[in-house]
Amino acid sequence: MSLKHALLGLLAEGPASGYELTKRFELSLANVWSAKHSQIYPELRKMAAEGWLVAGEEGSRGRKEYVITDDGRAELRRWLVEVRPERAGRNESMLRVFFLWTLDPAEAVAYLEREAAAAHAYVERLTALDALVAWDESGADFMGRLALEEGLLIAQVQAEWAEWAAEQIRSGRDATTLTGRRRRPPTKRQR
Amino acid sequence: MSLKHALLGLLAEGPASGYELTKRFELSLANVWSAKHSQIYPELRKMAAEGWLVAGEEGSRGRKEYVITDDGRAELRRWLVEVRPERAGRNESMLRVFFLWTLDPAEAVAYLEREAAAAHAYVERLTALDALVAWDESGADFMGRLALEEGLLIAQVQAEWAEWAAEQIRSGRDATTLTGRRRRPPTKRQR
DNA sequence: GCTCGACATGTCAAGCGTTACATGTCAAGA
DNA sequence: TCTTGACATGTAACGCTTGACATGTCGAGC
Structure with a gap:
């Protein structure tokens, strides 16, 4: 359910097309999130319908640029400050x-x-x-x-x-005889 | 796609019912993987159809116990040694x-x-x-x-x-002025 | 002029996962 | 005896994600 918010976050930096957003997922965000164009294009349309984005007119090669709205920025902010991230469910x-x-x-x-x-x-x-x-x-x-x-x-x-x-x-140990775990020192809070 | 293998791994410890496996996901495996009974029951039937498990006869309250087969153990092993885990796609x-x-x-x-x-x-x-x-x-x-x-x-x-x-x-820094990252010493391989 | 690769958008089927709905059994305790 | 909660299994609808299929444009270089 974070794809919408990932897109809002990217669009908060400036207008972009679905194609450019797809590239962002493949490059800068690759280590953190992934999304294919087949998911991104429909999602952008849904978000525009929601009022979080507006689509500019078509450029060359059918390029469509999306701009984030105030509602979109508000939703991004709400997600960041109000929604607690869930501890990784799967590893x-x-x-x-x-x-x-x-x-x-x-x-x-x-x-x-x-x-x-x-x-x-x-x-x-x-x-x-x-x-x-x-x-x-x-x-x-x-x-x-x-x-x-x-x-x-x-x-x-x-x-x-x-x-x-x-x-x-x-070294043939078991759960009752583990050794030498480099446990970090009891965390000191800074300041 | 790892649910099948998680179930195989749990059943490798011994026979269990869908209900018991569901509890295992809620308890011991909660920090690592999650699955609801609505996904587990149908999955067990598919795995039995695949030949990885066999279902025992029904016990009281409709309890059905599944036992892992040699094919199931082989598949678990194959997954562990041959399939490379993919680096976390989403965080x-x-x-x-x-x-x-x-x-x-x-x-x-x-x-x-x-x-x-x-x-x-x-x-x-x-x-x-x-x-x-x-x-x-x-x-x-x-x-x-x-x-x-x-x-x-x-x-x-x-x-x-x-x-x-x-x-x-x-302290008002930016990407060009980060300080004091506690980078760990260049990892020494043990022996 | 043609070809190729990057640009650019789209649909569809299938699988995975969650939530909600639905049903029934059995044992313990009031 | 009755109620409650743990035991036990199932289905259906919906959303997320991927992979495959599909189509077309534009610029660079041959």
């Missing part, structure tokens, strides 16, 4: 961990090591992206970079966790 | 961060502080759960506890990130 990679006991220990270790490698690769990807982007002083870039940083931190923790978990299995 | 809370620039800085800070508090609360919940569970030496408990630990680490990082991000906004 496929954690689900898999629950069932690793059905494999041989060596296979489970191999699985976790591949996960660690994938997380490392993702860290590399995000780091490269961060270096590549010509960040400016806009609010949008500011928030984009903060979000990228969050993704980076989480991927790093996932990599470390997977290596630790693999080591636990390798 | 609503990160999506929201992208659009925080549309709010006043003070509101954005308040938003992030609420997120930090929510993450802290979740850490507490998981910590309490970890202390409450009577972990045994089974493989299932071992993997369950490893997964719980992963959730804990991620929630801790999220809390720290949100506090750091709020501080960045409070």
